[in-house]
């Protein structure tokens with residue numbers, strides 16, 4: 001008999017512990033059906049949430065070995081193969097407050113979702129008689145964002161949220177804001193973008209965890225980029241974020257290479273760059289995260305044009321014209 005073991009993180013409101021449950025391997029199992037079997041046959045006190053069992057409601061997300069998945073949509077065999085072990089750690093979503101075992105608190109997240117102003121303010125020409133229509137092509141621009149089921153997988157693994165939740169929102173909030181900002185029927189797309197500007201739109205670390213973890217293949221990082229572009233096109237060009245984007249593009253147009261020595265002062269100003277970045281470099285050197293050789297490379301960059309620069313400039317011109 002092949003035995004599978006789940007080490008499940010438990011929490012009863014005051015005490016945390018890990019409890020192990022072993023059961024017979026069944027290739028038909030999903031992670032959720034294993035949890036249900038454990039609750040029904042071994043331990044009725046185990047708490048988790050689930051409803052549709054069809055990857056629609058988003059309520060069953062948990063972490064398997066530290067990676068967020070939809071439990072109902074994750075075959076047991078696929079994670080056993082992925083991790084090469086018959087023993088898996090099952091934990092509640094990260095970057096959420098845990099209420100009990102695998103159950104997390106969504107209330108603060110929903111409050112933060114409200115900041116995206118998720119409601120369509122339709123253009124004036126739409127009336128009760130005309131309806132609020134859009135073409136299939138217009139709908140295609142926001143179709144993916146509509147797939148979000150609010151499972152929280154993106155938020156669970158977001159490195160920026162793990163670092164500091166005070167000046168950044170859950171990736172799905174940006175996706176929802178962009179859904180309305182890009183809607184062809186919207187009277188005021190910047191209504192949603194402006195809200196996000198003051199809530200970390202330029203603070204994304206580009207770790208792409210939200211993109212790789214979304215079970216619906218949505219790309220919140222791309223929604224963040226799209227709203228930055230919209231803000232820039234609407235004249236929001238001041239501040240570190242827009243300056244960084246402009247400096248980035250200038251470097252690419254000039255040589256095709258990013259020149260950190262010039263990029264940072266142009267983004268943050270000479271004094272902030274000199275004090276902030278230099279001390280950051282020294283901290284990284286001291287902690288062993290950066291070697292002297294790597295640090296030297298940061299400041300003495302090759303500034304010669306890359307091969308194929310003309311092609312890159314064509315791409316940039318093409319995107320700018322769109």
Ligand code: FES
Pocket residue numbers: 050051052053054055056057058059060061070071072073
């Ligand atoms: S139970 Fe609804 S998405 Fe998994």
